[in-house]
Amino acid sequence: KQEVTQIPAALSVPEGENLVLNCSxxxxxIYNLQWFRQDPGKGLTSLLLIQSSQREQTSGRxxxxxxxxxxxxxxxxxxxxxxxxxxxxxxxxxxxxxxxFGTGTRLTVIP
Amino acid sequence: EPEVTQxxxxxxxxxxxxxxxRCVPISNHLYFYWYRQILGQKVEFLVSFYxxxxxxxxxxxxxxxxxxxxxxxxxxxxxxxxKLEDSAMYFCASREGERSxxxFGPGTRLTVL
Numbered sequence: 001k002q003e004v005t006q007i008p009a010a011l012s013v014p015e016g017e018n019l020v021l022n023c024s025x026x027x028x029x030i031y032n033l034q035w036f037r038q039d040p041g042k043g044l045t046s047l048l049l050i051q052s053s054q055r056e057q058t059s060g061r062x063x064x065x066x067x068x069x070x071x072x073x074x075x076x077x078x079x080x081x082x083x084x085x086x087x088x089x090x091x092x093x094x095x096x097x098x099x100x101f102g103t104g105t106r107l108t109v110i111p
Numbered sequence: 112e113p114e115v116t117q118x119x120x121x122x123x124x125x126x127x128x129x130x131x132x133r134c135v136p137i138s139n140h141l142y143f144y145w146y147r148q149i150l151g152q153k154v155e156f157l158v159s160f161y162x163x164x165x166x167x168x169x170x171x172x173x174x175x176x177x178x179x180x181x182x183x184x185x186x187x188x189x190x191x192x193x194k195l196e197d198s199a200m201y202f203c204a205s206r207e208g209e210r211s212x213x214x215f216g217p218g219t220r221l222t223v224l
Contacts, residue, residue: 031210043202043217044154051210089154097167098144098156099213 002027002094006102013080014110021075021105023090028068034099035064035075036089044089048075080109113137115216117203123222124193132188132219134203143186144204144213145178147171154202160186193223 003026013019023033032051036044048064050057050073057064063076073090087106091099116135124130136143145157158168158178165178177189186205190197203216 034212036215041220044215046212046214049212091154093210097142097159097161097209098169099146099154100156101154103153 004102117216136205140205
C-alpha cells in the first residue's frame, strides 16, 4: 500500500526566505503527484500537478520537482510571504483512481 | 472560475441518523470523489465514481455509505446510520480526465453527537 510522508511536520521562517517542503512515497509506480494548500478549517486548493513523466512544474513563486525512482518530490517556495502560511499537502495518484495524501507540513511565515 | 461546491458547510446530527452530503462538481468533469479528514489526521479516500458507477472504494466505505448522481449535476454521499467516529470534514472532488488535476470543494464538517 502506498505510504506518503512529509517532512518537516511544521516549519517557521521569516518573510522573504526561500524554502523547500519535502514529500516521499513508498511505491514509485505513480501516475502523478499533486501539491495542495489547506488553510485552517478550509478545503484543499490545488497548487501544482506534476505528471510521472515530468521532472518539474512551475507556477509563479512555486516550483515542484519529482524524482519518481527515488520516491521523492519537493515544493520550493521563493520569497515567502505571510500569506503563504498554511498547511501544504502532497498527494500521489497511483492509477487506482484515488489520491494518497501525506500528513502535511504546516508553514508559518513570520512578518 | 469554475469550482466544486458543497452543501451544507456544517451538519450536526444525532448518532444513528441518516445524513446526505451534497456536492456539485465542475460541469465538464467526468470523475467524482469523496474524501474525509478526521481532525488532525490525513485526508483519506472514500470512493470514486465514473460513468454512473463506483470505480473504486476504500475499506472505510462500508455498507453504511452510498453515493449517487441523481440528476447529472449533483453528487451525493449518504451515511445511513451515523456513528460518533463518522465525525470529520468530508470533501468532494472532481476531475476532467483520468490523469488530470483533482479539484476539491470547501468541505462539509459533519459532527455526530
